[in-house]
Amino acid sequence: MRRGLYVGRFQPLHNGHKAVIDSICEEVDELIIGIGSAQMSHDLRHPFTAGERVLMIRQALSDAKIPLYIIPLEDIKRNTLWVSHVLSMVPPFDVVYTSNPLVIRLFTEAGISVESPPMYQRASLSGTAIRQKMLEGDDWKQYVPSAAADVIEEIGGVERLRMISQTDE
Ligand code: NAD
Numbered sequence: 389m390r391r392g393l394y395v396g397r398f399q400p401l402h403n404g405h406k407a408v409i410d411s412i413c414e415e416v417d418e419l420i421i422g423i424g425s426a427q428m429s430h431d432l433r434h435p436f437t438a439g440e441r442v443l444m445i446r447q448a449l450s451d452a453k454i455p456l457y458i459i460p461l462e463d464i465k466r467n468t469l470w471v472s473h474v475l476s477m478v479p480p481f482d483v484v485y486t487s488n489p490l491v492i493r494l495f496t497e498a499g500i501s502v503e504s505p506p507m508y509q510r511a512s513l514s515g516t517a518i519r520q521k522m523l524e525g526d527d528w529k530q531y532v533p534s535a536a537a538d539v540i541e542e543i544g545g546v547e548r549l550r551m552i553s554q555t556d557e
Contacts, residue, residue: 392416393481395461395474395491397424397515399434400545401444401536404513408505409449412485418455420478421445426460435519435549440539447535471498522546523553 392412396405412419423441428434436444438460445458457479464473471494484495487504495502511517513531521528522545529537540546 389418390416390483391418391420391479391481392483392485393420393422393474393478394485395422395424395488396486397428397434398441398445399425399436399515400518400532400540401441401448402513402515402518402532404508404510406448406533407508408485409452411505413452413454416454416483418457418479419452420457420459420481422474422478423458423460425463427462430548430552432519432549432553433516435545435552436540436543440543440545444533444536444539447539448533450535467494470494471500519549522549 392415394409394412398405409419409421423438423445425434426438429437429440442458442460445456449456459478461474461477464470467490483501483503484491485503485505486492486495487507492502492504507513518528518531520526521531528546532540
């Protein structure tokens, strides 16, 4: 039994995350998806709540062939304690999948095995680029699994992002 952990903010879940998750599912028997910065929502970098991100991931991976555990993880103010915090919140695992340098560093220093999946079309498949397209009224749906796009539409995600980008002046 090999269990993996994949951590991300998923603001929103996009096709790069989905490609990585699909390939991890070929390598492990079970996968934990940790939703980082779970306490954050309704700001320009983190428009979606943890629950909305759970829904995007769950719906987009409804045909996953292995068990998935989707677990929101709040940030804590001390990076040195973050790995212990994560370990206290998720089932035991054998390997962490991440390409985020800080996350790689923290798990490596804790003696935990880390694998870094390749990047897929990083220029277009990034949360920042996709949120920018939502703000500017450009086509963003092609970069997001269709089930995740449905969730974003259901919750009025684009309208929320545009509204919180405004000021009262
Ligand atoms: P993210 O959603 O930006 O990315 C998730 C993963 O997908 C990363 O490994 C990233 O490299 C990868 N990825 C992104 N685009 C890709 C693409 N096109 N193709 C393939 N892979 C792609 O999330 P993140 O910022 O890496 O999430 C890390 C989380 O850990 C954050 O929520 C952060 O706050 C949290 N964290 C918290 C602490 C603390 O609380 N002290 C410390 C470290 C990390």
